[in-house]
Amino acid sequence: MHAGKWISASILVALGTQPVAPEALAHQAHVHGLATIQVAVAGDKLAITLNTPLDNLLGFESAPANASQRRAVDAMVARLRRSETVAVPSAGAGCVAGPVRLNAPVLAGTSGHDTPSGNAPPANEEHANMEAAYVFTCARPEALREIEVRLFGELPRLKRIDVQIAGPRGQASQRLTTKNRLVRL
Numbered sequence: 001m002h003a004g005k006w007i008s009a010s011i012l013v014a015l016g017t018q019p020v021a022p023e024a025l026a027h028q029a030h031v032h033g034l035a036t037i038q039v040a041v042a043g044d045k046l047a048i049t050l051n052t053p054l055d056n057l058l059g060f061e062s063a064p065a066n067a068s069q070r071r072a073v074d075a076m077v078a079r080l081r082r083s084e085t086v087a088v089p090s091a092g093a094g095c096v097a098g099p100v101r102l103n104a105p106v107l108a109g110t111s112g113h114d115t116p117s118g119n120a121p122p123a124n125e126e127h128a129n130m131e132a133a134y135v136f137t138c139a140r141p142e143a144l145r146e147i148e149v150r151l152f153g154e155l156p157r158l159k160r161i162d163v164q165i166a167g168p169r170g171q172a173s174q175r176l177t178t179k180n181r182l183v184r185l
């Protein structure tokens with residue numbers, strides 16, 4: 001999970017944007033049903049970083065122990081790698097997704113963890129997170145008004161997403177639920 005935090009911060013730095021609240025990034029509470037999304041807009045780049053307990057995605061938070069759990073991991077990873085199943089920016093902004101980065105140390109050695117070897121899964125941890133980082137390049141960033149988050153329908157365990165936004169119009173936080181799925185920029 002430490003590697004994941006580093007990735008988040010590095011994206012914000014890459015975009016020339018300071019995090020909204022460094023202390024909030026340093027440690028996100030691990031609460032089943034809750035996830036966080038950080039949104040950063042700078043120039044023509046839009047970065048979206050999802051951090052969620054694995055339970056919201058899989059219903060378990062350990063390395064897959066059998067073929068059924070391995071299939072569940074692969075299906076979840078395939079879904080997260082398609083940005084359009086996670087977050088869709090305003091169509092008018094012409095945003096194109098770059099490579100997706102997934103970090104879930106407990107899934108090291110599976111398709112669910114991109115960080116190079118050397119990050120062994122933490123031993124004897126009861127809980128584990130997944131971080132998924134997306135960077136879009138937008139042809140018309142001035143038309144970026146909202147982001148539709150599409151996770152709720154596919155993830156019935158997920159009840160709430162706390163969103164932190166840093167962009168040209170300043171910083172803000174929003175709360176998404178199954179009934180309110182739009183991040184407004």
Ligand SMILES: [Zn+2]
Nearest residue numbers: 053055127128
């Ligand atoms: Zn947990």
